[in-house]
Amino acid sequence: MIPLSHYLLVSAVLFGLGTVGVLISRNLITILMSVELMLNAANLALISFARWHADPGAHVFVFIIFVVAAAEAAVGLSLVIAIFRRKNTVDVDELNILKG
Amino acid sequence: MNLTMFSPQLLLALGGTLLLLYEAFGRENKRTLQPVCTILVLLAAGVLLWLSDGQVGLLFSGMVIFDRFFIFFATLVLLGSVLAVAVAAGSLAEQRAYHGEFYALVLFSVLGMLLLISAANLVIVFLGMEIMSIPLYIMAALRRSSSRSVEAGAKYFLMGAFASGFLLYGIALVYGATGSLRLEEIAAAWADGAGLSFVGISGMLLILIGLAFKIAAVPFHMWEPDAYEGAPTAVTAFFAAGPKVAAFAVLLRLIIWTFSISDPIIWRFVWMLAVLSMTVGNFLAITQSSVKRMLAYSGIAHAGYALIGLVIGGQAAVGLIGFYLLGYFIAAVGAFAVISALEGKQEESLSFDNCAGQGKTNPALALALALFMVSLAGIPPVAGFVAKFYIFEQAIQHGFIWLVIIAAVNSIVSVYYYLRAPVYCFMKIPESETPPAPVSLGLIFTLVFAAVALVVIGVCPELFIKLADSSAMWFL
């Protein structure tokens, strides 16, 4: 039986890497994927806690998070397309008209 | 299970779906009928809400709550949305941001807010948050032809998704500490000592960070000025009206009820958030040359003032914050409505220079703007003053003198930039002639309603304070 802390450690690493991805990548699509990584980290934490508490409720929650991730991805990618149509780039640093 | 207590949400879901179908298959009169239907649905939801007043209960095996708290805050949200939609009806097409789906998205977003306010389970908190937010991201980018609008949508979306990652992780940690997603059970476990565990508190902090993002508290605020400025102004009015109220409601439900904090860590955290938000929001608002952006920063500052209520804590906080938000959002929606009209077709957001001479060309609009600014600045005798005063007064009674002093300094600084708008309207010579602004029926409705409401609340606030206080009678 693998201790809970191991799973949590993996989850923490994935969450941190997701954050790093959001902070350093300039490609909008990569940022979106980094966010997916963060959601997956939370999923892993939930599933391992569910096992710990022997409570399958969190499994349903994770399923719902899948749908949320799908919706977020759909809207996010539509935004990427909209931006690409206007600016012909997906570089997030090009989005800097609004500031100050 | 009594479904009438859930009927407002059902109605909104149904209305949104039907409007989406209407947009796809309808032919005639779409642009007139869509806003009218939307407003009717929102009003009907409000009526349904109050029809069940007096009942209390958990629904859908403990997923959502129906109580007075829900009724009050949902009413605020519905009211704000009606005002914003009325503005949008006239101005979206003017600003080349018309998409028929907008109205369905409004209803879905409001549904999300209602879910948030009535959430009794962290699943619903998360889901409500997403159902509320995703339409907002889309709306921000509604003016697809404008780089600004698209940029606003993209930044808002990216930050929002990033923040919801933190929120979700926080929920996971709280679940780990307490073994449940239901607020009732979490509250019980919290009282038993789970709240003292490391994981529990850090999970709650992460949840608070996710919510602080939604109410745009410093340092989680940076999306707001950009999103507010870039979005079509009618949409900005909607941003100011609904989401913050809903986020504050869930914040109250979580902090005051579920986590029932007397914990010094959280308390200090909220204290810091309040001080930072007021100060940063105000000082950045001073330097703005765009009225819309100035109001965005002012929104951050107002979130800070409202957070004072949370610092005071206890059930009193519910009434305080409820009343404060009432005073805030009416003035903010009104101000955005005026800005929307004054902007007309121009793509850039309204700058102070654009305001010059409006007192002459659009006297009614300029006067209304002045009134809203006076209210936001908290000058007697309008609603903003009473709201601010009430919250300061309670803070003094509870011994938070320093917090009130900081807030007072801030609100005095704020008068400077709020009054800039009317000063430009009435006391500056425009460089070029300003055309009369287009005025739609919906705009008139919103402005008159907001102005009258602000004065009425300012002059006889008692009734409204009582109403807000009664919302603390929540399901326990």
Add this chain to the structure above:
Amino acid sequence: MLNTIWLIPVFPLIGFMINGLFGRRLTRYGSGVLGCLTVFASFILSLLAMLFLGEGPHRFTLAEWIVAGRFTVSFGFLLDHLSAVMAVTVSGVAFLIHVYSTGYMAQDERFSRYFAYLNLFVFFMLVLVLADNFLLLYMGWEGVGLCSYLLIGFWFQKDSAANAGKKAFIVNRIGDFGFALGIMLIFWKFGSVYFPEVFAAAPEMFVPGDTLVTAICLLLFLGATGKSAQIPLYVWLPDAMEGPTPVSALIHAATMVTAGVYMVARCSVLFALSPTALLVVAIIGAATALFAATMATVQNDIKRVLAYSTISQLGYMFLACGVAAFSAAIFHLMTHAFFKALLFLGAGSVIHALHHEQDLRHMGGLRKYLPATFLTFGVATLAISGFPGLAGFVSKDEILWSSFASPLGGVAFWVVGVLTAGLTAFYMFRLFFLAFYGKSRFSEETATKVHESPMSMTGPLVILGILSFVGGWIGWPKVLGGGNSFEHYLAPVFAAAEELLPHGVNHAHSTEFLLMGLSVGIALLGFIWAYRWYLRGSTAPENLKNKFPAVYRLVQNKYYIDEFYHLVIVRPIVGGSRWLWKYFDELVIDGSVNGLAAFVRQLGQAGAQPQNGYFRGYAATFALGSVAVLAWLIYVLS
């Protein structure tokens, strides 16, 4: 009858609403008549209220405003002898100035807007003086500030007017901040903001000299220094002269700027509990009186002379408050309202006649052209200089006597006061001579167009002239055979404060006579000095400087002392005050006000640095915030 006092402020409010909303539909005539009539109605009601008041204070609550738990604030009005005097003075002077304005502003294209603002001002001012609680008073206080701001910038086409409005606004904010904080402390300590409750509870709650009550008083006084233009917050008032002249007369001389004095008098009980605060008030008042008077001697703009004069006279009133002679302060407030309004209106008449010429160096000899203005202006000049028998003499003497005889006063205060009186006579007669006597120094072309103002303007001048003459008689001092009925009238209001204060020794009548004589003599010196300098000897001080080789001859002259005074005292004072005005006023105080504004802006700009538009920066801030919070949590918990 007394329950209708709430109507007193309501009438001007109605005027404001009609003029503001339908001003353009009304003719000029309609706006003007409406504006005047509403204020006149308030005046009549105030007079009636004063007559029916009788003995005690009367409270009337129109409606509850905020009720939250044990805390309530209402739209409540308090009519006692103090507020009755204030209401009558304010509405009376305001009415006269409204009438005057119909003539003065006749050519202005935004005529109805002007009257709307003026009515709004009167409304707030009356709310301020009639309020029965601090919060309503604060509302009036903010409201008059707002109107002042609007009216200073009324001719916003001029940059200087817009800037002056801004300056007034910023400076007043500093004062208001103190005031607001003071009210908060009062509420925190007393749990109420109603005057009767607070003042009744204060003596039981504090021992005299308590730190908290001193803090409260000093904060309130900070508010007063802002509104009433005292050191160090006086700088906005001279600039406020950019507004139309009737506005200067009404707001920046007769009524609004005296609100600080009224507030201090209203809180006499609190101040009586804090000798320290009283001392501060007295020192600031005396210093301002002298300081502003010296600066008035070197101004060339007719309105600026009067502005510094107003600051100086307000200093007198605070001096009186500081030595706990509250009724003397209110008395001077009232007489000052008469003669200073008259001076401003007279100046306005001159300016009007000369087509907006305000520089004294381009006037002169107006006696012939403007007989009515000349006469009334002369009365006012005599009154403010303290000519025996006129209003100013009576009230000023009351203050000087109190500053000497009061147990809180002292010789030093009296000396400063008397010096100021001398300077006042000097600069007022300088102004008077430069404007009305001598050769006219304006062009021939102008001379043909100079004409006396219309009846609507001279009428108020005459009425105010009569008031400046006889207005003081109601407070005729005992020593001169009067009964000082004014002091008796106000006595009930200040009785509570009197009880808390030490009682003074009785001075002999002879001392009082002596001091009175001295002060009149010094005022006379000032008059002679001005007469010598500006009327007889030479038309300008510069000429005097050229005569330096002839110093010996002048020394032989029988006016040796006079000249000595010029050389040794006056010249350094004139030079010094010019220096003060130039460097201290413009550099230090203006500089710090502007610097503060610039600092705040820069702070904002520096703060906006992270908001540079880059999403990754935003996300980094967010993540940094979260990381910091978690780090703090880990630190605290482990």
Add this chain to the structure above:
Amino acid sequence: MDFAVFWIAAGVAGAAAINLIFQSKPINSVLSLVVVLFALAVLYLQLSAEFIAALQIIIYAGAIMVLFLFVVMLLNLNQDQFGSNRKPGLRSFGVLIGGTLIIEISLIARAFVSSSPTDGQVVAAEFGSVAQVGRLLFGEYLLPFELTSILLLIAVAGALVLAGKREEAQPPEERS
């Protein structure tokens, strides 16, 4: 055996995640994310979450990632766009913040385990099975389940508004 599987899956997930964020070609990032998802599915199986593991592969890796792939292909992005003008400062700053976050959360997680009395609970064989989760989904969690349909509806509407083929100019005013 368990430990070996765990460590391999965890290592793969970590490595793929690192590859994801440091790749300059979006297509490689997408594929890395798919690898992460598969590795996580293995961990889910270890945690007796069969249903979720299956969904992870079917929905997440199968549907959502295809969406990503589709957009990457559609826009035909190449890495050259980001070659120049990188900001190394922000990059190391991001890594620093992320690293701190990892350490912090690990510390928090460790505290949880050390403060918990039992070492996990024994679960029944049917824990996490399709039947059990399904019953919950249509029982206790009916409302959230139904609400997800609204979410998908929103996503469809959003895609239409944002990326739909409409003329950039507004359609002419309708006849009324």
